[in-house]
Amino acid sequence: MRSNLSYKSAFWIVSLAIVLAKIAFVFRPELDLFTEEAQYWLWSKNLAWHYYSKPPLVAFLNYISTSIFGVTELGVRINPILFGLGTAWVTYKFGSYLYNEKVGFWASIFLQAMPFWWMISSFHTTDTSLTFFWSLTVFLLYRALKEKKLNWWILAGFAAAVGLMAKAMMVLAFPFLFLFILQEGKLGKKWRNMLLFFLVMSLGFIPILVWNFQNDFNTFKHLANLAGAGGGNEESTASLGKSTAQLFEFLGGQLAMLSIFLLPILFYSIKSVFKYRNQDKFYLILPAILTLISFSFLSFFTEVLVNWPVFSYVGLPIIMSEWVLNQSSKWKKLRNWGLGISIGIPLLLILPDLTFVKSIPPIKKGEKQLFRRMSGYDPLAARVDYLQDSLELSDSFVFSETYHMASELSFYLKDHPQPYMLNMGARRNQFDLWDGMEQFLGQNKDGIFVSWNYDSPGKFAQFDSLLYEEKFEVYFRGEPLRTATIQVWKDLKEFDPYIPETY
Template sequence: MARNALSDHGFNAEWRAVLLITAAMTAVRLAALFATPLELYPDEAQYWLWSRTLDWGYFSKPPMVAWTIWTTTALGGDSEAWVRLASPLFHAGTTLCVYAVGRKLYGPNAALAGAALYLLMPGVQLSSLIASTDAPLLFFIGLALVAYVNLAGAEGRRRLLLALAFGAAVGLAFLAKYAAVYVLIALVLHLALSKQARAAWSLGAAAAALAAFLLVLAPNVAWNAAHGFATVQHTAANAAWGGRKLFNFAELGDFLVSQFGVFGPIPFAVLVGGAVLLAWRRRLTEADLLLLCFAIPPFLIVTGQSFISRANANWSGAGYVAASILVGAWLVRWRARGWLIAAIGFQAVAAVLFLACVLNPPFADKVGLANSFKRAKGWEQVTEKMVERALREGPGELSAIAVNDRFLFNAAAYYGRDFFALPGQPPLVMWLREAHPQNQAETTAPLTARVGRRVLAVSLEQVYRDEMAGDFMAVHDREIVSVRLDKKRRRRAELFFGEGFAPRPRDPVSGRPIPIRP
């Protein structure tokens, strides 16, 4: 009786602790969202633009990020903070999932350590303050793990419900980002390696999980089929291993170093070192094996991709939900209290430093981190200069405002939203450099002869300026505008008027404009 009371007290105390820590950190992040002067970076602006027209898919991503932005902006308006609002809430939910899985597999102390490591992970710090696909992806992976670890020992109706929850969570993860495929890889790997994993499933449970997964994912598959599998093709192109020289040691080194920054230096070292050591000594527990199946494949696959082609630092992020639980459990099991405190302490200091930079960008300049924030500066000012130039022409004088960079298109659509919403204003369109659309803007708002009578053309950083100008019958009134980002950097754009849009022929192989011979 006393033991049960103590167990209940421990359960309540541990859950209370993780809830309080998560709530406090989430409150700080929400406050930072509303206080930061940093602008939306162009991908965030693109997601906002998608959210204006809800659909089951978009050119480069599944629909979840647009759905969440539609929800938050419907509640609070279109300011930057409301565009980003869902991200810290998703990560708060993932933290609770990490604790729930860790408690089930290792007990409350290890679970609390894992939750703290996840909550303070450097990659999560960044992801919590931007609108991205990673936040909902990790949340639904967390939910899938909660259902999966509870399948063992479940019987009858409860096993069926957990299987349905697992399938639905994986389907929702796919609607967030196709990196959810790593969950399916993990499932297959775990079933192949673990007799206990196979015993947890019945034929009915497997059928229920598959049915839930397909039901959730089906509308996105149908959308892709109706749009030439645009999102799938774009994802495959991003992950393509061709087009670059093989064996990129520099890319490999950069990716591996970046993982110390994404997951944290001590946690990443513990993850890699612990996995190798315990596997070599054959001391992996059944819980260790389960989590390694979810944590290691994204890291290994993306590491290979970085060596053969290239890889972004966050592409391995799908594995770090399981990895946080695993590293917390190992440090508690090894009684490495000093290393655990050092890991949490280091990541807490990094979190404070990051928040200081977000709240006060000039501080980032002083500590040498200005380059990390340049993509979230200057877009509003460039858009204002474009709008001012257009307004000087008077109503009806311009047939379109055309830009030659998708980043500028997305930023101008967001920061110029009030201008473009006014009756009679020229539409914002995208000049196509290649024969076929390469992004959402080129697909939905291309510059065509129909709107190319008299165009205010904008070339970001003067890249492809001459190619863009060459698609007009006449060009005049060039003007260069410049916006300061920090002490060392500026963002420049060239504005000019193009008369009579008549695009040159494109090369059938490369898709690019055929040079005009003198």
């Protein structure tokens, strides 16, 4: 780094350049919200203490951001952009605090080169704010351990409490802290501070406990089902071959989340931690070890999504940065190439086709598959709006068989109406806890059914008559993507949705 450019300035130059690229991604006209993002936005129209599967923070953040920027893609995605930048800043500050600004700068670049960071900082999911508050909590706890000031324990507790309102995974902060202090042999000296941290952190449990007490503890049943302890008729045990495949699929996914181009540096930097038994580096790596072991074990019994443990990886870039700065020029060259490729690939994917490289048929086909679940909803909603006007459907309701479609339609329809989900075989979700289509029985209202998968509501919802039907094809960059069924039905007569037995 040249002497006339500080590492702090370099951090902001690189990070803000990436922010601008992500804003350009938001405004790509052929791409819509990811379906989970649309669902979390819909929650913001129905604010609550908690939701079926997640705590309330994601909904409240969407409520605030869309109140400022409007119900737009930017109004939703400004959250991951800012929280991603915040996570990178915490990494820079942590690395600088532990070592120096040079380590902090390169640590932030390593972080921003990792696919998991691109995922949590591009799409607004619960992992977005969880990762930020986890990194902030871990940093504040480290300062509490080193500086022996009570205020750091309290601040860390508040950061963890907010993190709990992002995602329940934040609870792992306490066992991580306990195990680190235990192996240091300082439990006797630190237990009062640990208790204070836990008590402050526990404030974050209030929303989940209040809501679940009022709603038959649905979230706890849902989490138990995800962990393989759910009831129902589904097979509860898997074959050894399937279990092994799930484990290796999970582990392979974790390597991909950390970037295959950075794996040599990651491997040797982790190896050095165990070789020299440095406590500072062990503190950074312990969360990743604990979560990876825990979820690897769980993946042997049930499906574990690739994103579940990624929040705990934020300490790894600091270890990698410090290690490689003490190596030969060959390692630094490998670092530069690895970082360049790891950042260049996502930039190529998210930016508009400025160079026409993405117009090459194989690349265009790959991009079409990659963004399949993020395309077609805006024009589909525009078509539904048009039909409502042309058919003079002044008092109609919109429904689909999935919460994905229902949420996307609500976001893109001009008046953002509350949508409805007709369960035709899906697991429980937030729609099961809201008022459903049963309220329209015998009310002589028109229902608009929209689906990628079904030709009609079938036996699950019987209407007086079919007023209109069409197949609507959506496109991705001029090429056919998929076809939706749109039906307008008159007067709901019978309502018999599928009742799932599992959570």
